[in-house]
Amino acid sequence: MARMLTPEMLKADNHLFAGTGGVSTENQCRGFIPGFLDRDTGAVYCSCWADGRPAPFHALDGLPDHLVQGRDHGGHITAIKASVIAGFIRQGCFYTREQAAHSLD
Numbered sequence: 001m002a003r004m005l006t007p008e009m010l011k012a013d014n015h016l017f018a019g020t021g022g023v024s025t026e027n028q029c030r031g032f033i034p035g036f037l038d039r040d041t042g043a044v045y046c047s048c049w050a051d052g053r054p055a056p057f058h059a060l061d062g063l064p065d066h067l068v069q070g071r072d073h074g075g076h077i078t079a080i081k082a083s084v085i086a087g088f089i090r091q092g093c094f095y096t097r098e099q100a101a102h103s104l105d
Contacts, residue, residue: 002083004069004079004082005036005079005080005081005082005085006079006080007060010060013097020101020104021100022097022101024057027100030103031091032088032095032100033046033054033088034046034055034056034086034089035087036080036084037085037094037096038067039085044094045063046062047059048062049062050076060078061076063077063080067084068081069081087099
């Protein structure tokens with residue numbers, strides 16, 4: 001069963017994909033921007049800050065309320081529904097971290 005996406009999971013993924021091109025700092029120069037895919041609906045979301053400005057890495061606070069499963073006392077998102085995965089968007093297409101890494105080989 002899939003788990004809800006959390007800031008801790010994003011951090012773990014960054015460590016797992018470090019050096020592969022599957023993290024924002026390694027693939028932005030190739031036109032990738034951080035984003036999210038809701039596998040239930042196929043909807044893709046660019047990573048944004050809570051105020052709507054584009055974020056340079058995977059930030060949960062800009063995601064729409066219907067994806068949110070938890071918030072802390074300050075209103076920051078602590079969990080996103082399990083069908084949402086982090087990845088990248090390039091030229092209108094969503095790439096998983098694995099796909100982004102392989103495209104840079």
